[in-house]
Amino acid sequence: MGKICKSCGNYYSGDYCDKCGYGKPAGVSKSAKKYRDAARRKPERMQTAEDKKLLAKWAKEERTEVTEKRVDPKARQHFLIVVAIAAVTVIVLALYRSGAIFSNTREEVVGQYFSAISEGDFDKFVKCFPKEIKRDYEEDRTASGLSKKDYMKALYQDFTEEYGEGYSINIKLGNETQLNADDYDMSDYKAQYGSAPRLSEVYEMVVNADFRGLKGNDQAKLYLYVGKTGGYWRIFGMTEDVGSVNEDGSPNDGEIPPVVSEEN
Missing domain, CATH: 1.20.5 (Single alpha-helices involved in coiled-coils or other helix-helix interfaces)
Structure with missing residues (x-):
């Protein structure tokens, strides 16, 4: 059954007037607003039950609209x-x-170090060290004017001359000894590089390295000092056991150069 719009007098059958929008919850039309204002100005004693019901409904709708605008x-x-x-x-x-x-593991950084040498990969090589050693290598390479590949060849030219082009380095990890990070002396490192990394863990790792190439082969027993800094394991020192023996039983003459400045 149709209803008469109290705002414009139009007949409508829905929930609100399809001509002026009277009764529509949101987007109140100007005509409907005029009707509301007129109804609100009507003295309370003259308001019908329907008027009071509509006034309460409009007040609720307006509070909702204000809240929606604020948020x-x-x-x-x-x-x-x-x-x-x-x-x-x-x-x-x-x-x-x-x-x-x-992060990485101690074993991964040691393996990465030796593979970077045999591959001549400068970027992979310097990532094995703390920032001080990394910076030292990068500045030295820049000063030399060499490409990354040529710099690695020059750095390990002795290996190429002794074992031949395309030599390989196979390693076998030995004992690992955890050292006290708080008491570990980094004074020599700091004196050489100007600063020293803060180490949360320190290990001495024994590495048996087997160098093989077309010209010859050799073995060396190395002690790598690996520390954890900034969430990563880095190599910060190395010494060589010159008393180790070669594969053929002859004494190691210690000619394999240390790959990192010696510690201890």
Whole structure:
């Protein structure tokens, strides 16, 4: 059954007038607004039960509209996204610093070091060291004017001359001894490089290296000092056991050059 619009007199059958919009919950038309204002100015003693019901309904709708305007759903959504990103960033940073993610192992950095030498990969090579040694190698290469590949060839020219082009280095890890990181003396390192990394863990790792090429082969027993800094394991020192023997039983003459400045 049709109804008469109290605002414009139009007949309508829906929930609100399809001509002036009277009775529509949102987007109140100007005609409907005039009707509301007139109804509100009517003295309370003259208001009918229907008028009071409509006035209460309009007041509720207007409160809802004000609340919706104050809280922009998109702004709230953007705020929540920013908060979520910030929280994830803090968590990832904490995990990175602790070494729980994006880290490596002691064995990996040692393997990477020897493979970088045999492959002549400068970038892979310098990533094995703390920032001080890495910077030292990078500055030296820049001063030399050599490409990364040529610099690695020059750095390990003795290996090429002794074992031939395309030599390989196979390693076998021996004993690992954990050292006290708090008491480990880094004074010589600091004196040489100007600063020293803060180590959370330190290990002495025995490495038996087998050098093989077309010109010959040799073996060496090396002691690598590996420390964890900034969530990563890095090599910061090495010594060689010159008393070790070669594969043929002859004494090692100690001519294999240390690949990192000697410690201890």
